[in-house]
Amino acid sequence: MTPSQEQRRWMYRTMLLSRRFEEAIAAAYFEGKQPAFNMANGPIPGEMHLSNGQEPCAVGVCAHLDEGDFVTATHRPHHIAIAKGVDLKAMAAEIFGKQTGLSGGRGGHMHLFDAKVNFSCAGIIAEGMGPAVGAAAAFRQRGEKRVAVSFIGEGAANQGAFHEALNLAAVWQAPVVFVIEDNAWGISVAKKDSTSVTDNALRAAAYGMPGHRVTGNDPLKIFDVAGAAITRARAGQGPTLIEIETYRLEGHFIGDAEGYRAEGEVVGLKAKDPIAVLRQLLLQEGTIDVAADVRIQAEAQSAVAEAIAAARAAPFPAAQAAFEQVFA
Amino acid sequence: MNAPLNRTKRNLTIAKAMAEAIAEEMRRDPSVLVLGEDIGKLGGVFGNTRGLYEEFGAARVKDTPISETAFIGAAVGMACVGMKPVVELMFVDFFGVCMDAIYNLAAKNCYFSGGQSPVPMVLMTSVGGGYGDAGQHSQCLYGTFAHLPGLKVVVPSNAYDAKGLMLSAIRDPNPVVYMFHKALQGMGWLGTVKGAINDVPEDEYLVPIGKAAIARSGKDVTLVGLGATVHHALDAAAELAKDGVEAEVIDLRSLVPLDRETVLASVRKTGRLVVADDDYQSFGVSGEIIALASEAAFPQLKAAPRRVAFPDIPIPFSPALERPLLPDAAKIAAAARATLGKA
Numbered sequence: 001m002t003p004s005q006e007q008r009r010w011m012y013r014t015m016l017l018s019r020r021f022e023e024a025i026a027a028a029y030f031e032g033k034q035p036a037f038n039m040a041n042g043p044i045p046g047e048m049h050l051s052n053g054q055e056p057c058a059v060g061v062c063a064h065l066d067e068g069d070f071v072t073a074t075h076r077p078h079h080i081a082i083a084k085g086v087d088l089k090a091m092a093a094e095i096f097g098k099q100t101g102l103s104g105g106r107g108g109h110m111h112l113f114d115a116k117v118n119f120s121c122a123g124i125i126a127e128g129m130g131p132a133v134g135a136a137a138a139f140r141q142r143g144e145k146r147v148a149v150s151f152i153g154e155g156a157a158n159q160g161a162f163h164e165a166l167n168l169a170a171v172w173q174a175p176v177v178f179v180i181e182d183n184a185w186g187i188s189v190a191k192k193d194s195t196s197v198t199d200n201a202l203r204a205a206a207y208g209m210p211g212h213r214v215t216g217n218d219p220l221k222i223f224d225v226a227g228a229a230i231t232r233a234r235a236g237q238g239p240t241l242i243e244i245e246t247y248r249l250e251g252h253f254i255g256d257a258e259g260y261r262a263e264g265e266v267v268g269l270k271a272k273d274p275i276a277v278l279r280q281l282l283l284q285e286g287t288i289d290v291a292a293d294v295r296i297q298a299e300a301q302s303a304v305a306e307a308i309a310a311a312r313a314a315p316f317p318a319a320q321a322a323f324e325q326v327f328a
Numbered sequence: 329m330n331a332p333l334n335r336t337k338r339n340l341t342i343a344k345a346m347a348e349a350i351a352e353e354m355r356r357d358p359s360v361l362v363l364g365e366d367i368g369k370l371g372g373v374f375g376n377t378r379g380l381y382e383e384f385g386a387a388r389v390k391d392t393p394i395s396e397t398a399f400i401g402a403a404v405g406m407a408c409v410g411m412k413p414v415v416e417l418m419f420v421d422f423f424g425v426c427m428d429a430i431y432n433l434a435a436k437n438c439y440f441s442g443g444q445s446p447v448p449m450v451l452m453t454s455v456g457g458g459y460g461d462a463g464q465h466s467q468c469l470y471g472t473f474a475h476l477p478g479l480k481v482v483v484p485s486n487a488y489d490a491k492g493l494m495l496s497a498i499r500d501p502n503p504v505v506y507m508f509h510k511a512l513q514g515m516g517w518l519g520t521v522k523g524a525i526n527d528v529p530e531d532e533y534l535v536p537i538g539k540a541a542i543a544r545s546g547k548d549v550t551l552v553g554l555g556a557t558v559h560h561a562l563d564a565a566a567e568l569a570k571d572g573v574e575a576e577v578i579d580l581r582s583l584v585p586l587d588r589e590t591v592l593a594s595v596r597k598t599g600r601l602v603v604a605d606d607d608y609q610s611f612g613v614s615g616e617i618i619a620l621a622s623e624a625a626f627p628q629l630k631a632a633p634r635r636v637a638f639p640d641i642p643i644p645f646s647p648a649l650e651r652p653l654l655p656d657a658a659k660i661a662a663a664a665r666a667t668l669g670k671a
Contacts, residue, residue, distance in 0.1 A: 038459075038519045045460025045647055097460070097646030108462045108645025123464035124422060125394050158393035159425065186394050188370035194393035255517050260369055316648030326641045 001227035003220060005287050007063050009296070011219050012282055014062075015055035015275050016300040018079040021088065022050045024308045025078070025095060029254055037255050043096055043312070048109060051079040053217070053249035056274045057181045058083035060222025060244075061149060064230040070118040070135040070148040072128025075110045076181075076248075077121035080151055086114040088303060092311035099317040100310070106325070126156040129165035129178065136169070136176035140236070147175040147233040154243070155186030157200045166207040166241065175233035177226065180243040187252045188260040204241035211241040217274050220281075249273070340528040341514020343375035345487035346452070349494035350377065350414055352532060354384055357412065360498055363390040363399055364416030373418055374454050374513050396426035400451070404433045407449040412498055417453040420469050420507065434503040435478030450497045452506040455483075456556055456606060458654050459510070459518055463643035466650075470554065470605065471612025473505045474583040480504040480537055481583040485512065485558040486526045489581055492535025500537060509555040523559045538585035542594070546574035549600035549664045552591060552617050554580040557604035557636075563657035564604075568664055575664060583613065588620055595621045599630035600667040604655045609637035634663040 003011065025044065032042030039045060051058075054076070062083035065071065073080040081091055087102070094101030095109045102114055110123040118135075122128055132150035139146040156162055157180055169176050180200050184191050197203065204211025210232075212225045222244055229240035247269045251258045258266070282288045288296065340348070354360045362377055362384075368391035371378030381389040392399040396417060403413040417423060423430065430451065438446045457466025474481045480502050484490035490508065497504035512524035543558055544565050551561040558579040565575035576594050580587065595601050601621050603614040614635035621633055636655045644650050 037517050039461075039517050040459035040519055040647075046645065047461055047465065094645075097648060101646075105646030105649055106462075106642075106644045108460065110464065111462055111645065123462070124425065126425075155394040158395045158398075160395070160397045161425065186365070187373070188366045189368075189391050189393075193391060317646060319649065319652040322641055322644050322649040322653060323639065 001224045003063060003223045007223070008282055008287050011059040011063060011223070012278050012288070013296050013300065014059045014083050015219070015278065016297060017088070017303060018055050018058065018082045019052060019275055020300045020304040021082060021092075021307070022052055022078055024304050026050060026254060028096070028308065039255065044109070046108060048254045049076040049252065050250040050254065051076045051248070053247040053269060053274065054181050054183060055079045056217050056219035056222055057151070057179065057244045057246050060219045061177070061179055061226040063223055064227050065147070065149065067117045068146045070132065070146065072132050072150045073119070073121035074128070074151060074153055074156070075121070075123045076153070077110070077112055081112050081114070081119055081121070084119045085117045086112065086119050088307045089310050090114070092307040093314050096311040096314070097316065098311055098314035099321070100314040104321055105317045126152055126159035126161035126165070128152070129161055132176050133165050133169045133172070133174050136174035136233070137172050140173070140175055145234050147177065147230055149177045149179060149230070151179045151181060153186065154180050154182035154184070154191050154200060155189070155194065157203065158194060166204070166209065166239070169239040170208045173236070173238040175236065176239045177229045177233055178239065178241045179226070180241070181246050182243050183246050183248040185248065185252070185260070200243040201241055209239045209241060211243070213243045213245070215245045217244070217246045219274065219278055335529065337527045338530065339525050340487045341375070341520065341525050342484060342487045342490040342508055342512050343378070343514045345491040345528050346376035346494050346508065347378050347380060348528070349491040350498070351380055351383060353495060353498045354380070354388060359410060360412045360414065361388040361390065361406070362414045362416070363392050363403065365392055365394055365418050367391060367416050372416065374508070374510065375515050376452065376508065376513070377416070396422060397429060400426045401429040401433065403449050404429055404437065404447055407447045408437065408445050412448050414450040414452060414498060417451060419465050420453040420455045421464050421467050423469065431476045431479070435476050438502065439478060446501045447503045448501045450494070450504050450506050452508065454510050454513070455507045456509040456511050457643050457650065460645060460647055460650065462645035466643045468507070468555070468607035470507065470583055470607045473507070474613065478503070479584060481507065482537055482581060483507045483509070483555045483583060484581065485555050485579050486524050487514070487528050488526050489535050489541070491528050492533050493537065493581065495532060496534045496537050504537065507555070511556045521556065521559045523562065535581070538582045538587055540581055540587035540590040541579040542576065542590070543579045544575065544577040546576035546598070548574045548598055549602065549667055550576050550578060550591070550594040550598045551602050551604065551660060551664060552578045552580065553604045554583070554613065555606070557606055557655050560655055560657045561604050561660055564660035564664060567657060567661045573664065573668060586616070588624070591617060591620060592624050595625045596628045599628050600664070601629070601633040602660060602663045602667060603633070603635045604660050605635070605637045606655050607638060608640050609635065610640050612637070631667040631669070634667055636660050636663050
């Protein structure tokens with residue numbers, strides 16, 4: 001499956017938007033945290049997990065999804081949220097803990113929920129897989145053509161929930177696609193030191209479903225493999241497991257000293273930044289010209305600036321709001 | 329503290345005190361080993377295993393996959409065959425994926441085996457919020473663990489106790505849940521309550537499990553805390569002293585077994601009780617301590633006991649929502665004044 005020119009432009013735009021958004025979030029995150037880095041301080045407290053470098057996974061998969069399709073993401077959710085169409089302003093406001101945020105500041109960066117586009121994420125490894133199987137099973141039972149996609153990291157493939165969800169999805173022939181973003185590191189532990197197989201896609205065979213590994217952090221290859229899996233799910237042919245080789249260009253969270261990485265690893269990864277690679281390709285093949293690129297970059301920049309400015313300007317929730325919405 | 333008079337003071341963080349205790353016990357006892365996520369080469373996300381991998385190597389300091397059900401279950405098995413695993417659950421909030429191994433195996437094997445298969449393991453886990461990490465990374469869950477028979481539960485409030493409790497926990501023939509509070513840990517990136525850093529002897533010493541400490545003596549009102557709230561209670565006591573109120577502060581240190589005698593002796597003396605707990609309010613530590621006072625010190629109570637705890641809502645992310653709800657010295661002092669009719 002090959003993306004159309006319009007889809008290629010969307011993928012590029014969306015990857016840029018995600019990158020610019022995270023750059024702005026990172027800058028804001030450091031406010032109040034220098035020189036002494038205390039996670040509690042600044043306009044964005046708490047842990048902050050950036051997805052810089054992993055944008056191809058989000059766009060290659062979400063290019064095939066509509067608002068009605070159900071997506072669960074991880075503690076590293078921004079790129080997927082943006083590709084799924086989560087409202088950027090409401091997302092930014094949530095990350096700043098503001099009243100205008102997706103959840104009025106209750107959830108923050110690791111708990112982004114946008115029911116309008118069927119997106120959610122959570123802070124516990126593999127936690128979204130069961131819900132994705134359930135949503136998919138419900139779609140199938142109701143005769144709807146919607147699918148579910150659960151994104152996880154490669155570290156989550158060693159959780160019990162991963163193995164149970166795969167089996168259940170296959171037993172129910174649920175229209176769900178499991179996408180592993182393999183960035184090679186579970187915090188400080190290398191995949192090779194934690195995982196019994198080099199390729200998690202091999203594990204699909206144990207649960208009676210197809211498994212594919214996509215190498216090179218390449219959005220076009222991801223588009224191809226994910227497209228086939230999602231088409232298959234929509235056609236009622238059951239679940240698929242995909243593992244994508246990707247990279248995180250930052251630490252596990254902001255503030256991670258990354259002493260576990262080999263020297264030069266990050267420099268090497270930055271040299272093959274997937275956004276630069278895609279830009280080069282689109283320019284070469286004439287999908288965009290330099291003027292279009294300048295425009296796309298400027299649009300991403302201004303959309304982010306607008307969202308961040310609105311988030312900063314928004315009021316904090318009233319303290320009493322903490323007691324609201326504990327129950328429906 | 330029974331430190332020799334001539335020794336130099338050595339102020340340590342809780343993180344360093346925990347690592348030192350584990351290292352000492354690993355040197356002494358070859359059956360002790362450590363396992364968990366990022367506890368090896370990284371030295372623990374919260375610093376409490378730093379240096380162990382370098383000294384003892386990968387066989388005794390095992391970085392695990394993110395597989396809590398498997399590695400906590402494995403720790404139970406290791407304990408059953410004579411090892412003494414110290415296993416880390418990185419955040420207590422993660423207990424949801426592995427509680428079966430904790431409360432159905434570690435907690436019950438000794439009993440169900442009629443004492444044949446005790447489970448000498450330590451489950452160390454970080455607790456507490458206040459730094460904007462939201463409710464899957466900020467809970468205390470003291471009451472959740474203390475509720476389950478078969479688990480001992482300790483909560484150090486300072487480095488001295490952290491070392492002595494860790495040594496006791498490793499040597500205890502039972503599973504001990506060792507809950508360390510992130511605000512006290514001494515990791516710069518989480519901020520640190522200064523009172524948690526104190527003098528730690530290099531020599532081996534034990535802080536007994538099941539023995540509370542009187543952190544400050546007083547006669548007018550008893551303030552009971554654990555972990556971080558001990559420090560808030562001490563600050564509240566200092567504030568109350570300005571008004572001539574002498575508050576006694578009790579650091580529970582252990583939840584299971586609970587040192588009921590120390591709490592009751594204080595309440596019988598003061599007749600007034602405030603419990604401070606940053607775990608959820610209902611069905612937890614604060615209710616248990618107040619029930620204890622009601623059952624066993626009712627005649628001496630001069631006022632209804634009060635509690636300062638986190639309300640019964642998931643811990644929200646936004647600092648505008650979370651921070652006003654956390655127990656602090658002002659809330660504890662206000663509750664104490666209320667018991668004195670000075671509200």
